Amino acid sequence: MRASKAVPETFDTLITGAIVVGTNTQNAAQVGIVDGRVAALLDPREPAVARTVIAADGCILLPGLVDAHAHLREPGLTHKEDFSSGTHAAALGGVTTILDMPTDDPWTATDAQLSDKMALARGRIHVDVGFQAVVSHDLERIAPLHGLAPVSFELFTADVPEQFLFASMDEVVSALKRFARLDTLVGISPGDQSLLMGSAQSDRTGGIAAFLESRSVLAEAVGISRALLAGAATGTRIHVRQINSALGIETWRRLRGMADASVETTPQNLFFTVQDYASHGARLKGSPPLRDKADVGALRDALAAGLIDIVATDHAPHDAAEKAARYATFAEIPGGMPGLQTLLQAMLKLVDEGLIGFRDIARMCAQNPAERFGLGQRKGRIAPGHDADILIIDPRQASDIRNADQVSKAGYTPFDGWSVRGRLTRVLLRGEEIMRDGRLVANGKGLVLTREH
Known part of the structure; x- marks a missing residue:
């Protein structure tokens, strides 16, 4: 052999x-x-x-796991996490490569900010880390950012600060055209700003139901379809973040062949439902919100059928006091939870249940993310x-x-x-x-x- x-x-x-x-x-x-x-x-x-x-x-x-979606919180938010603590958690959990998202303080939107972030990490990380850059409305920043070879660019269509919000199809297409001839990947978080704003105006109770309505399965499906159509129209390689609803999965299944596209989900979306907010409360609050039992079942079926390319954590920790504080609305609770240290264990649980096998872990948590995010010559395989x-x-x-x-x-x-x-x-x-x-x-x-x- x-x-x-x-x-x-x-x-x-x-x-x-x-x-x-x-x-x-x-x-x-x-x-x-x-x-x-x-x-x-x-x-x-x-x-x-x-x-x-x-x-x-x-x-x-x-093979060492490659987490394609994590927030190490540095710079600027180190009371929540930092390079040392986050990569320590990863090392204990078998994640040997982290792809860090650009939503820190400041967001990683310029070549200077990306260069500074890389320098800040060197010598302080316990596993390997690749960085992702955010697309802002100043599209002239893309070329110098690309020169530093981030593992991806991230484009947001809802629920982010104005300078990073691409709310209309026209804005999304205009941005993606800049990437059509670049050797890179654009991650897109699916959502619909119009549905989010409409829900906020129609329901001011501020409870869990209002939060769910503002980030509905329809918003996810619209975001997925728009991402795929825009990717197809521009010839841009895209990656759809965090799918977790039956409607979103069906949209993905029908349209995915139109573009050079991949999709991810997270362990929490495979195990928890909206009913778990009653017992876990703020600790499970994130975006997208948890879905109904039928949605979780559809997601698990899609995972077993090979429709999900990547399982990533969306590791997004907060200080315990931040999560425990009282907020006027459920939506105001800081969104996100830790996941780096438990990614392997969650996947082993799915093996235990007979939903997937060890080779599926190697595919979805190592080889696919490494190859998709431009690290496949060195990472993701033994x-x-x-x-x-x-x-x-x-x-x-x-x-x-x-x-x-x-x-x-x-x-x-x-x-x-x-x-x-x-x-x-x-x-x-x-x-x-x-x-x-x-x-x-x-x-x-x-x-x-x-x-x-």
């Missing part, structure tokens, strides 16, 4: 005894690592020499030439999810109290062990990543 033309006489590290999982494969193999990259996949019986041998008998090897970002999982053990174990500044997880079959025992980043048995064992080893050309 030798998967390299020239196998070194001696590997830096050799992982033995495990099942190596890829998008289309799940085979017993030894993994040989040299200079931080996978050098060879060897038959389990083939003799090999290494300076370090990791015996992983009976374990599963997954294959010769790729970075040796590897998760060692013991399927014979269970892992418990507890608030007390969370290292994000949010200090909680919506999955508190769950038990999952499968325990992450080690995490390797470019061949170096950064996590063992739930503890960070190497600090600041992450790199700032840029989009491949």
